[in-house]
Amino acid sequence: MIFKGIRGETVQDINFCFQNRNYVVVGASSGIGKQITLDLAESGANVLAIARNNERLDDVRLLYPDKITTAVINVLCARDNDWRGVLDPFVTKYGKINGGIYTAGISKIASLKMLDEEDARDVVETSFWGMLFFLKFITRKKYSCVGSSFVVFSSAASYIGQKGGIAYAAAKAAVSNAVKSIASEIAANKQRINSISPGWVKTNMTELAEQESGGIVSSDLESAYPLGLGVPKNISGMALFLMSDAASWITGSDVVIDGGFLVGRF
Amino acid sequence: MNEHDFIEQLVNLMDTEEDISMDSSLENIEEWDSLSYVSFLAMCTKHLGRRVEPQKVREAKTVRDLYEIVNE
Numbered sequence: 461m462i463f464k465g466i467r468g469e470t471v472q473d474i475n476f477c478f479q480n481r482n483y484v485v486v487g488a489s490s491g492i493g494k495q496i497t498l499d500l501a502e503s504g505a506n507v508l509a510i511a512r513n514n515e516r517l518d519d520v521r522l523l524y525p526d527k528i529t530t531a532v533i534n535v536l537c538a539r540d541n542d543w544r545g546v547l548d549p550f551v552t553k554y555g556k557i558n559g560g561i562y563t564a565g566i567s568k569i570a571s572l573k574m575l576d577e578e579d580a581r582d583v584v585e586t587s588f589w590g591m592l593f594f595l596k597f598i599t600r601k602k603y604s605c606v607g608s609s610f611v612v613f614s615s616a617a618s619y620i621g622q623k624g625g626i627a628y629a630a631a632k633a634a635v636s637n638a639v640k641s642i643a644s645e646i647a648a649n650k651q652r653i654n655s656i657s658p659g660w661v662k663t664n665m666t667e668l669a670e671q672e673s674g675g676i677v678s679s680d681l682e683s684a685y686p687l688g689l690g691v692p693k694n695i696s697g698m699a700l701f702l703m704s705d706a707a708s709w710i711t712g713s714d715v716v717i718d719g720g721f722l723v724g725r726f
Numbered sequence: 727m728n729e730h731d732f733i734e735q736l737v738n739l740m741d742t743e744e745d746i747s748m749d750s751s752l753e754n755i756e757e758w759d760s761l762s763y764v765s766f767l768a769m770c771t772k773h774l775g776r777r778v779e780p781q782k783v784r785e786a787k788t789v790r791d792l793y794e795i796v797n798e
């Protein structure tokens with residue numbers, strides 16, 4: 461069955477209705493976070509889209525100017541006041557938040573023996589510490605409704621590791637592990653949190669990794685993916701599902717979406 | 727970077743105990759593998775502040791070829 465979204469776009473199979481709901485997406489200017497932002501807006505939600513690059517954020521906002529608001533934050537240095545500074549006005553204008561998605565992440569290729577401390581720390585801080593500081597605020601009753609849902613990003617790499625990706629894979633394992641502890645804490649307020657572990661999805665991040673590695677990480681990639689490589693749309697549906705009421709009994713889980721990469725290896 | 731410093735960096739990057747000279751053939755250095763290749767690209771980006779052509783690095787036959795890529 462084919463449905464039409466509010467802007468007349470074709471929506472297949474499942475149609476989410478997030479009218480009058482409010483979401484915050486960190487990492488909204490590109491790739492998976494951008495797709496989630498657009499899908500949320502298409503479903504009728506108000507979205508606060510956060511990233512560092514204001515120009516790219518504005519390109520996203522202009523696709524749904526009535527639904528998307530933007531704010532610039534660098535998760536590497538954002539602390540209490542910065543988060544309050546962007547959450548307060550959004551919540552004052554639209555009401556409490558129904559959920560948050562954290563997709564900010566970077567990858568820097570480095571072998572153990574050539575590990576660069578600053579790069580490795582940036583990788584862990586972007587994926588892991590930035591996420592914790594975000595959740596520390598957004599899960600508070602002041603900002604989030606009872607029953608709100610959070611989705612954060614791990615990676616298939618956290619399951620099997622990755623040559624040259626020590627800090628990245630470890631940070632991602634930390635993300636899906638932290639989700640379990642956080643899930644048990646926030647359940648008291650009927651809030652939920654889950655992580656998604658994507659395989660190779662074509663975005664700016666993977667394009668950069670391809671360049672940085674001089675093509676090594678992407679050689680033989682097609683054959684490692686029984687269902688082919690992913691696109692952001694392959695991931696955003698699960699993020700929206702986890703935000704929805706249909707997922708109200710799912711918390712503390714990690715969902716692998718990898719086109720069969722993990723099971724297809726031999 | 728002079729030749730001596732370059733060799734020192736390369737030895738460190740590959741973590742090899744072999745005797746490396748400007749004329750060493752990369753093919754004969756066991757530690758010159760895909761991870762070393764990627765680390766070499768990363769080192770260039772970091773220290774030169776520019777990306778070197780991966781294709782050129784792949785085509786390099788000797789340590790001197792790599793040195794020339796760096797000093798282009």
Ligand SMILES: NC(=O)c1ccc[n+]([C@@H]2O[C@H](COP(=O)([O-])OP(=O)(O)OC[C@H]3O[C@@H](n4cnc5c(N)ncnc54)[C@H](OP(=O)(O)O)[C@@H]3O)[C@@H](O)[C@H]2O)c1
Pocket residue numbers: 486487488489490491492493510511512513514516533534535536562563564565566586587613614615616617657658659660661662663664665666
């Ligand atoms: N693509 C894949 O194959 C893949 C696979 C497994 C896991 N993942 C994970 O999925 C998530 C999304 O990845 P993607 O492929 O969509 O990457 P992407 O296209 O590079 O997008 C990353 C987003 O994070 C934002 N960001 C990065 N550093 C930030 C910082 N310091 N402060 C604020 N925002 C920051 C970027 O915006 P600005 O640059 O404007 O700040 C951008 O919006 C990441 O956590 C990634 O590790 C991706």
